[in-house]
Amino acid sequence: MQNTERKYDEFEKMLRFSNFRITQTKRRIFEVLLTANKPLSINEVYKQLPETHLVSVYRSVDVLLKARIVKFIPQGFKRLYELSDSFKAHHHHAVCELCGISKEIKNTEIEKIMDDICVENGLKPTKHHFEIFGICQNCLN
Amino acid sequence: MQNTERKYDEFEKMLRFSNFRITQTKRRIFEVLLTANKPLSINEVYKQLPETHLVSVYRSVDVLLKARIVKFIPQGFKRLYELSDSFKAHHHHAVCELCGISKEIKNTEIEKIMDDICVENGLKPTKHHFEIFGICQNCLN
DNA sequence: TTACCTGCAAATAATTTGCATCAGG
DNA sequence: CCTGATGCAAATTATTTGCAGGTAA
Numbered sequence: 001m002q003n004t005e006r007k008y009d010e011f012e013k014m015l016r017f018s019n020f021r022i023t024q025t026k027r028r029i030f031e032v033l034l035t036a037n038k039p040l041s042i043n044e045v046y047k048q049l050p051e052t053h054l055v056s057v058y059r060s061v062d063v064l065l066k067a068r069i070v071k072f073i074p075q076g077f078k079r080l081y082e083l084s085d086s087f088k089a090h091h092h093h094a095v096c097e098l099c100g101i102s103k104e105i106k107n108t109e110i111e112k113i114m115d116d117i118c119v120e121n122g123l124k125p126t127k128h129h130f131e132i133f134g135i136c137q138n139c140l141n
Numbered sequence: 142m143q144n145t146e147r148k149y150d151e152f153e154k155m156l157r158f159s160n161f162r163i164t165q166t167k168r169r170i171f172e173v174l175l176t177a178n179k180p181l182s183i184n185e186v187y188k189q190l191p192e193t194h195l196v197s198v199y200r201s202v203d204v205l206l207k208a209r210i211v212k213f214i215p216q217g218f219k220r221l222y223e224l225s226d227s228f229k230a231h232h233h234h235a236v237c238e239l240c241g242i243s244k245e246i247k248n249t250e251i252e253k254i255m256d257d258i259c260v261e262n263g264l265k266p267t268k269h270h271f272e273i274f275g276i277c278q279n280c281l282n
Numbered sequence: 283t284t285a286c287c288t289g290c291a292a293a294t295a296a297t298t299t300g301c302a303t304c305a306g307g
Numbered sequence: 308c309c310t311g312a313t314g315c316a317a318a319t320t321a322t323t324t325g326c327a328g329g330t331a332a
Contacts (some may be wrong), residue, residue: 004235019286020286020287021285021330021331021332022285022287022331022332023287023331024276025287025288025332026287037284042322043321044273051287052288053288053290055288055289055290055323055324055332056287056289058177058321058322058323059288060288061242063286063311064289070282071306072218074215074216074217074270075215075217076213076215076220076270077213077220079218079321080147086303094258094259094262094264095155097267098191098273102285103262103264105253105258107232107258109250109254110251110254111296113248113254113281114273115233115248118235118273118275119253121235121244121246121277121283122277123235123237123244123273123276123278124275124276124281125273125274125275126158126238126275126276127274128271128272128273128274129215129216129217129271129272129274130158130269130270130271130272131270131271132259132264132266132267132269133268133269133270134259134264134265134266134267135265136262136263136264136265137263137264137265140265141310144320160311161307161311161312162305162306162307162310162311163306164305164306164311164312164313166312166313177318180314181295183297184296193313193314194299194313194314194315196297196299196310196314196315197313197314199296199297199298200298200312200313201312201313204311204312220296
């Protein structure tokens with residue numbers, strides 16, 4: 001897929017820009033997150049990379065966060081990570097509390113309200129967290 | 142304050158409804174959260190209750206969560222707690238990333254959009270988390 | 283060659299559990 | 308009384324740190 005190539009170039013560019021090195025571990029983590037269709041925990045990333053040490057996953061994800069390649073998604077009690085808006089259009093999640101299935105939500109209204117609230121409160125916006133929880137049709141039956 | 146009396150009655154009623162006991166520890170935690178003007182971590186609650194054991198704070202907050210007297214607020218990497226909507230009108234927070242000051246946000250539009258999103262996605266809503274982060278006027282200077 | 287990066291071990295922090303005792307209703 | 312609640316100790320889990328050797332640039 002052509003698109004994947006472009007994303008990988010962007011990944012390298014962003015690492016270089018922040019003076020970090022392009023390594024196997026970081027590349028692998030990037031690929032795992034690119035393939036995942038939902039935010040993953042450190043452990044979930046690790047499970048897909050048995051050849052890598054867990055500590056290295058912690059450290060590399062931290063570097064990817066600093067390089068703004070990855071972003072942090074607190075979901076309930078969990079710390080999850082997914083690719084930043086440079087790789088995936090900005091969105092939020094609607095999560096089923098029973099089966100954990102996660103749907104991506106794109107809603108421009110919310111972004112607008114978010115900005116308005118910041119202006120009203122004299123806040124220079126940095127980021128926002130927004131997660132919806134419910135029970136999905138499947139689990140209701 | 143008359144209002145505090147009413148809230149305390151509600152607190153007892155809700156505990157009884159869920160078959161939990163009304164104890165000193167729970168009452169004290171409730172008072173700490175009633176006085177606090179922002180969500181607190183387990184440790185922050187504990188610091189105000191030196192006579193109580195830290196483990197008891199964990200356990201009692203857990204009971205208060207189950208009784209829906211307290212609700213969970215994940216904020217960045219922190220697990221915070223505050224009184225539920227039965228005691229404080231439903232709201233969200235705008236937090237300064239530098240000084241940590243927390244402003245309460247009440248916005249009915251957001252609640253409406255939230256519901257719409259659930260309907261669109263065939264989700265029976267249970268809860269949502271929504272936190273805005275930025276830099277406040279004070280810290281910008 | 284010069285950092286940064288990684289693996290391994292170990293420390294620290296956060297949260298949970300077991301058990302005996304205490305206390306609410 | 309009976310059962311949930313508490314204090315204390317200890318276990319478990321999650322995350323971070325130190326250090327020596329490895330590797331990208």
